[in-house]
Structures are given as C-alpha cells and as structure tokens.
Amino acid sequence: MNAVFQFLIDALSLGSIYACIALGIALIFGVMNLVNLAHGELIMVTGYTLLLTHGLPLPLRIIIAITAGVLAGILMDKLAFRFIRGAKPATLMIVSFGIAYLLQNLAILFIGSQARAVALPSWVSARISVGGIGVSPLDLVTVLVTVLLLAGMGLVLYRTPIGRQMRAASEDFTMARLVGVKSDRVISTAFALAGFLAAVAGILLIAKTGTVTPTMGLAPLLAGVVATVIGGSGNLKAAVYGAYLFGALTVAIQAALPTDLVAFRDAVAFALVILVLIVRPQGLFIRRAVAERV
C-alpha cells in the first residue's frame, strides 16, 4: 500500500513540473501553430537569473527570476517571431530552434559551459517521512503551485476579455482579426504566459536539482513536447493530462522494470509514445476528430 502512495506522490510531483512546461508549449502552439523549441531556454534564462541573483533574499530572487522568464518570453516574440507572422509551421519551428541555439551559446559565452550550482536553503529540498512514505515539502509545493496555476490559467482563458480573444485567435486567426482582435497583443500575452509557466517550472526544477547548465532546458522541453503530443496538440487540458500521464509512466517504468532493463526506461517510454501516435494520432485526450485547440 505504501508503495502505491509513494508511486502516486512521485508521479504527481514529476507530472506537475511537466504540466507547467507542456501547458506553455500548448498555449503557443494553440495561438500561433508554433512548436516553440526555444521554450526550454525560458527555463534556462530563469535558472541563470536565480544563479546570478545569489545573495539576495529568496523571495526577491524568485520574483526577479519569474520576471526574467516573462520578459524573455515577450522579447522572443518581439525580436523574432513578430517578423515572421503567418509563416509555415516548419519555418517558425526552425527559427525557434535558432533562438534556442543562440541563447544556449550566449550562456556558454558569458557564463561558461560547466554546470553551476545554485545555492538554495536546504529546507527547500528536504524530504520527510510520513507513515513510511517519503514526502518532500517541495513535492507538495510543486503539486499545489501547479494546480493553482492551472486553475488561474483556466480563469484567464475563460473569464477575461484577453482570454476570450486568445481562444478566438486559436480557433480561427484570420476571422478573429477581422472582428477586431488585436493579434499582436494576443500573441504577446501568450508568450508572456508561456514565459511565466516556464519560469515557475524552472524554479521548481532547480529547487530539486540545484544546478544550472546552458542546455538544462532540453530535457524538460522534450518531456513537455511529448506530453503535448500524447495528450493532444494545442488543447490545453489535454496537454496537462498528457503531462501527468507521461510523468506517471516514467516513474512507473523506473519502479517496475528489472534493474538490468531500467537503462531502457526512456526507450520503453518513447516506444509507448510512438504506439499512442499510431493508434490515436489526434492524442489520447481529444475526443472529437476536429477539436478546438484552446
């Protein structure tokens, strides 16, 4: 029984981080059909901001780091994507890859290629035993923050004018513009929200790992993209379900496979992803053949 609870906690905590990332990716994909490969670099920018603000009080560092993530998101749009509005998805994606590569190399150039430790108070990562189950306050915070974020995103998208405009833009971008939706503002907002989500994910991630590297965004990006794809591209709820499913899958395979086979964990996980795509190419959590995207 304990093993089941332990599994649930481990899976929820990993799934929550993935959900923050997947939500940001799905948001941008929904609004402008872009699979933003530079999404991981928003996490990296947040990470290095945490590193460079060493010495300031922790709450201030978190606020500055989140601001940096949001600004990086907005700037990414203003300095690059803004100039290629309406380009083919492939073009957008290659540009996003270029941005990712550029930002990684800027980090190598100015801060160095080696992993850097981000000193955070030890209570951030402490893990306590409750009735034989290892629970870390960080895991609980991760789950709580994610649930709050998801609820907040829901409110923004469904209860505010800008949210309505974003959903309209993602349904039919041209039509939305014709009825007066300011496309640039909508896209800018989407990037700001994606930056915010990536920053929160980045902070939760670093609280766990304690290190930053120029390529730290790569693995979370991959997990986020996979979660979005298995959930159903562009649908926010589906992306979140996909993230929790992928998190649970990773933890389950790690726990269940015999030791000699654990090395193939990622191979098994991604094989299952391929299977999902063959059987349900629209994603697991999209019911209708043509689904609305936000």
Added chain:
Amino acid sequence: MNGKMRGSLVVLAAGALVLTGCTATATNQGGDGGDNAGGDEIIIGAVIAETGVMNQYDLPAMAAVEMAIEDLNAEGGILGRQVRLIQEDYKSERNLAPTVAQEVINQGADALIVSCDYDFGSPAALAAQSAGLISVSLCAGSPRFGPIGGLDLGFSAGMVSQATAAAAAEWANTEQGWKTAYVLEDPTLRVDTDWANGFIDAFEHFAGEGAVLGKDTFQNSDPSINAQISKIQALPTPPEVLVISSYAPGGASALRQVRAAGIDVPVLLNDALDSTGWFDAVPDLANTWVANHAQYHGGDPSDKVNEIIDRYVEAQGDFPPSSLIVDGYIAMQMIAQGMERADSTEGEAVTAALEDGTPVETVVGPATFSETLHTAADRPVTIAALEGGEPTFAARLTASYLPEIATE
C-alpha cells in the same frame, strides 16, 4: 487536424534530431604559420576546446601542459631540442577537429595533444595517426582511447575507468570496512557505465558475492530521481556505502536529492564528478568521497603535484576546478619519455617505446601502457574527502585487482 498534426509531427521529429546534436558547423580556419618539420625544435600541436562544452576540461589541463613544457625546456628540452607549443581551438565541434588537426600538422607538429574525451578527442587523434604522429588525449578515461578504439598511435593521459573504480572499491572495503554497497549509475556516457560496472565487479571481488545490494540507473538530465530514492529507502537494510557514477550536473543533483531524502550513508563518487563547481548544489556536503586523479587543493603526497597546483593558483588566482589538471602535465611526460626512449619523434617508434612495458614516471606514480591498453590501468588513484566545500586528501592506491576490460 489530422493532416496538420502529422505535419507538425514530422517537423517535431526533425527538430528532435537537430536538438540531439546533429548539427553541422562550417569550417572557417584560415592562415597557417610555415613549415617547421624537421627543424631544431619539437613542436607540440594542441587541438583542444578553448570554447564550447569541452573547454571546462581542456583549459585547466592545458595550463599544466604549458607548465610541463616550461619545465622540459628548463632541463634541456626533448632529445636536446627545445619544445614549442602551438594551440588551436576546435570549438568542441567533433566535425571541425580533423581540419584543425591538419592545420596544426601542417605547421610542423611532432605530436598532438587532443581533447579530454574519446568521442571529442579521437577525430584529431585519427588525423595525427594518418600523418604518422602520436597523439595524447588530455584525460580521456575510456580504454578505447588506443588500439581497441582504432587509435594505434593514440594514447590518453587519463586513467581507465574500470581501474579507477577498482581502486575505489578496494579502498571502500579494505580501508573503510564497508561491507555492502548500492550503485546509482548514469548510463548517459559510456565511461560512467564502465566505472559503475568496474566498481561492482571489484567490490564483489573484495567484499564477497552479494555485497552489492543493488544497482539502479538515472539519466543525467532527469529532473527527479524520486523513484530511485524510494527504491533505496525500501531496502531491508541500508547499504554501508552509496556509489554514484555520473557527471555534473546530473550526478550532483542526484546527490542533492539523496541527501534531501535523509539518506545519510557515506557516498562515493567517480572521477567524472570530481569538480568543485557543483559543491554548492548539495547543502552541508559531508560524508562524501570522490575517486580522482590527485589532490588539487594542496596537501598531495607528491611535492611536484603541489607545485603544479601552486603555479596554477598563482597564474589563475584560484584552485583548478578539478584534479584532471595533473593529466595535462602527465600528457607531456608521456610524450617526452616516449620520444627520449625511442630516440625519435616518429609516431610508430614512440608508440613502440611507450608500449614496451616500462612504466612512464608520472607526477603521481608509474603508469604502464601495453599493445592493447594506451590508457593507464595501474596509475595510482587518489581518494579525496569532500567536506566543508573542499576536497582533502584521504588516500592514494593502485588496485590489487583489475576487472576485465573488454577489448572488442
């Protein structure tokens, strides 16, 4: 939706390929500086990473190469000829390395110093081999750096990972008296898998069958190792030592999570985790040891090592980031002693001289090479205790037992 989905999937797949590093880089090397072959000096051509991901390993070791050249020249050079260093940056781009190596060879290099890893160093080593020159990798730990990996004239100044692991296992069991171990292996890089397997083999040799309670794996980029930690905590009796074979940042983040989970048993780390850069990631770092190449914060039993560290501190204003720095000095000792013994700079002659079973005298002790192994398996290994944010010398030993090293 379906059509669009497939379209984006194809693009996604392409993007993933690019992300995993299949990037091409244009070569843009220009200018070379005349031909010195057969001149009255020995030219050492270094094809190393001044920039990019490998520079963290290559640059500190190169500082020691320069010291070794100063020392050699002060004592009359190699074969009575002064030694001169030329250095080019291959930017941590494997596909750029052969071009850069050729350029250095065209400038009259008599031997090449190449990057600190089999995958990154072998392209330049192969270029040297084609020109009939020996090459020495600064600190590659794979036994493949040599004839096993197709480098008949390529050597490494690093240590075979299985041998380092065996020394660590012998120290853990016989010196520390630890009878059981648990191994966390990061299979991202082959060298860390080799290390973990070498440790398991040797620890069971010294402590007996079944002394390794279990092994689990994690990927370097894993955001969380909660599942692995839950498995360790579910063991009926905790291991007396936990072994982590990985590299930073993944290994450091694993240790951070292990300690945060309240697992306070002694932890032993492999030499790829030997760097001070990640120490801050683990709050109250203690009860942790690392198997490395020398003591690099002062206090090594070898005066020469301490002198190298002092000179580094004087030039750079800080301690070197890891013990790999001594490998740079050792690389030059290998080249110098090989050439002196062969009485030649010709690649095959120097290789034969190094392979003849006479150990090279290095700053940490003898290192022997053979026709199959061009990376030393018998060089003394150092164990450092990590406590209070600093490594301190704990032991130096050569393993009395060597796990089998695959020679496929």
